[in-house]
Amino acid sequence: MAGAAFLTEVAIEPLSSIIHSSLFPCRFSISHSPFFGIPRKTKKQSGITTSSALSNGGGVIIEKKEFEFKPSFDDYLKAMENVKIDRDSNNHSSNSLRKKKHFKGKKEGEGSTKFTDFEDFRVEKEEDSDKMIVKEKLEKGVSYRKIASKKVTDNNIKQIRVTRNSENLDMERAAFMSLENEHNVIDMPRISRVDMEERLQKLARCLNAADINMPEWKFTKMMRSAQIRFSDHSIMRIIQILGKLGNWKRVLQVIEWIQSRERFKSHKIRFIYTAALDALGKARRPVEALNLFRQMLEHMASYPDIVAYHCIAVTLGQAGHMKExxxxxxxxxxxxxxxxxxxxxxKWDPRLEPDVIIYNAVLNACVRRKKWEGAFWVLQELKHQGQQPLSTTYGLVMELMFACGKYNLVHDFFKKVQKSCIPNALTYKVVVNTLWKEGKADEAIMAVEDMERRGIVGTAGLYYDLARCLCSAGRCQEALKQIDKICKVASKPLVVTYTGLIQACLDSGDIQNGVYVFNYMQKFCSPNLITCNIMLKAFLDLGMFEEAKLLFLKLLENGNSVYQKSDYKDRILPDIYSFNTMLDACAAEKKWDDVEFVYTQMLQYGHHFNAKRHLRIILDARSAGKKKLLETTWKHLVEAERIPPPTLITEVFCSRLEEGDCNAALSSFLSSPWIGVHVFSKKSWTKILTENGHRFQKDTLVALMHEVSILVARSENVVLEQLMRSCKEFLKMQMQQTL
Known part of the structure; x- marks a missing residue:
């Protein structure tokens, strides 16, 4: 921006006639004293800019010199430094020399210059050389500001630069920078919508990948690094992208960050909150959405509109929160x-009447809660307002009737719907499910054919329910024909559809058709782990142990061929449900060799011992002579630093004592400092010796007493003392029985 210049009397003298004749036709007198010129209109002619000004009837001609500065605090400090340095260097040569500075010039059009934030500085030397006064005159020419400072010398100039460099680093912190109308974004080149969208997408991905517990200053720094001018639209877009990514916590963090920015002036804060409500609804977070909705009620600018009501209603309806x-x-x-x-x-009145979306959300909540009275309330409200329910509303009412087991009402209501409007796919889906529950497969097929004749496009859920209905009726071949229709409108993987058909066959007790669908699906897609577990359970429930064993071994073979992480995507490995299912089946069949094999494989695959599921199987296997399982489990618990159950400790103690190894038997509970006195009291030891006395030799018990007495003499141990007393009583009792 071109600024005002101060000319000497010599420079003004020859130009006074030109200025007097061209700029002042009224022939006012012109003062020859220098003044503070304020540019108002400029005209560029042959490299010289002519500027007119009024100040006590005077005028000047100003030469245009444009310097481009980035509108930042750093450049402002540098400009002020140059003023001071030039003042000191020119004090020795001439007192009449004046400096002019240009700030923030922006060209618009041809031959014209638009001035924004114009600032003109004049430096005047006063009698006191240790101080200077910098007068700043704005474009409107009203206010002045005086700044006092010390004289700048060559030595302290370097010190000032070092200090200001450190200050500039601090100024980079976002806490000292405003969001709106900042100098660092006003003169930034305009970017296209495509580039802006790329920056927003990149920022949202970075926020999604960052730690959710990052401090606020780090979050602010990440937001600033995107070089985006944060407006209502950009904030809304970031929230929408985070909502699609499912990061609802980051959405709330963005809202909190906006609320903490006091200098952020939003004109559409309601829209930002509404976008956050939509994101929380898609993430199925009703509690957080309700809290945000209540915050919107606290301010007029954020008071909800019909779109916000739609978002919160749909979210609460999907969660089944009827009261809220x-x-x-x-x-x-x-x-x-x-x-x-x-x-x-x-006359501002935010009151609104519920529309169809609100009523459908209420019906959705009633379906989740199976509240029959909610449907009557919705129908009465629609009738009171004189509105005709849509087919979607009728479908939700029918779905509520089906959920409550009112099958007769479903058919009656469907007939009324056909008379008042054209039924949609949802109503036909409810009819198909009702006929399925009633065991009427033929009527279900006829209902779908009637829908297709009407030109209504069926959903994937409709054809999926029809296929399961046919599988339950034993008509597996007809059910597989519905797969083609499902594939045309389905968005879920094909393996999910086949798994559902297999489950429908098994629920009806038709294992043969279930096996047929399982073999048929492998022509088109590979079964997943859920499918394999369903078939594993089905084989075992029907007594087909060998078929289940072959399927389980196939899963184990997949695990043996895994060499890197990418192999896990292509191969199905057994999970804890698979191992537990096979362990229960092997134990029921008393195939203890298979029990030992499956249990060992389970530990190798990284699954852990569960006392509720595995302890009884291990004890039964120990009774059958499989001692290795007991020792394997003990070693596994010791390595994992887990507390063994008291029953397992007792069994390990008895097994080692049965083998005649007293030291190993004592180490089974001496190495466990967590064992309490109440667990192994004198009464407990007496019971253990009595129940397992047939397993111990008399010499072994005597040796045990000797080892215990030595340990007790070294250090007091209540558990060992109680064990020694119980051994004495048990041996005394055996001697009496012998006599």
Whole structure:
């Protein structure tokens, strides 16, 4: 921007006639004293800019010199430094020399210059050489500001630069920078929408991948690094992208960050909150969405509109929160509880009436809760408002009837729907499910054919339910024909559809058709782990142990061929459910060799011992002569630093004592400092010796007493003392029985 210049009397003298004749036709007198010129209109001619000004009837001609500075605090400091340095260097040569500075010049059009944030500085030397006064005159020419500072010398100039460099680093912190109308974004080149979208996408991905517990200053720094001018639209877009990524926690963090920015002036804060409500709804977070909705009620600028009500209603309806949903409807119809200063909006009335989306959300919540009275309330409200329910509303009412087991009402209501409007795919889906529950497969097929004749496009769920209905009726071949229709409209993987058909066959007790579908699906897609577990359980329930064993061994073979992480995507490995299913089956069949093999494989695959599921199997295997399982489990628990159950400790003690190894038997509980006195009391030891006395030799018990007495003499141990007393009583009892 071209600034004002100060000329000497010699320079003004020859130009006074030109200025007098061209700029001042009224022939006012012109003062020859220098003044502070304020540029108002400029005209560029042959490299010289002519500027007119009025200041006590004077005028000057100013030469245009443009310097481009980045609008940042750092450049401002540098400009002020140059003023001071030039002042000191010119004090020795001439007192009449004046400096001019140009700030923030922006060209628009041809031959014209638009001035924004114009600032003109004049430096005047006063009698006191240790101080200077910098007068700043704005474009409107009203206010001045005086700044006092010490004289700058060559030595302290370097010190000032070092200090200001450190200060500039601090100024990079976002806490000292405003969001709106910042100098660092005003003169930035405009970017296209495509580039802006790329930056927003990149920023959202970075926020999604970052630690959710990062401090606020680090979060602010990450937001600033995107070089985006944060506006309502950009904030909304970031929230929408994070919502698609499912990171609802980061969405709330963005909202909190906006609320903490006091200098962020949003004109569409309601839209930002609404975008956050939509993101929380897609993430199925009703509690967080309701809390955000209540925050919107606290301010007039963020008070909910119909779109916000739709978002919160759908979210609460999907979660089945009926009470909170009815509260939202009451808020929607009532005036604000908090009194706002409406200013010029004296007739501002945020009250709204529920529409079809709100009523459908209420019906959705009623379906989840199986509240029959909610459907009557919705129908009565629609009738009271004179509105005709849509086919979607009728479908939700029918779904509620089906959930409550009102099958007769479903058929009656469907006939009324056909008379009033064209049924949609949802209503036909409810009819198919009702006929399926009633065991009427032929009527279900006829209902779908009627739908197709009407030109209604069926959903994947409709054809999926029809296929399961046919599988339950034993008509597996007809059910597989529905796969082609499902593939045309389905968005889920094909393996999910086949798994559902297999489960429908098994639920009806038709294992043969289930096996047929399982073999048939492998022509088109590979079964997943859920499919294999379903078939494994089906084989075992029907007594087909060998078939189940072959399927399980196939899963183990997949695990043996895994060499890197990418192999896990292509191969199915057994999970803990698979191992538990096979262990239960092997134990029921008393195939202890298979039990030992499956249990060992389970530990190798990284699964852990579960006392509720595995302890009884291990004890039964020990009774059958499989001692290795007991020792394997003990070693596994010791390595994992887990507390063994008391029953397992007792069994290990008895097994080692049965083998005649007293030291190993004592180490089984001496190495466990967590064993309490109440667990192994004198009564408990007596019971253990009595129940397992037939397993011990008399010499072994005597040797045990000797080892215990030595240990007790070294250090007091209540558990060992109680064990020694129980051994004495047990041996005394055996001697009496012998006599």
């Amino acid at each position: 949903l009815f509260d939202v409807v009451d808020i929607m119809r009532s005036p604000p509880k908090k009194k706002f200063k409406t200013m010029i909006l004296e």
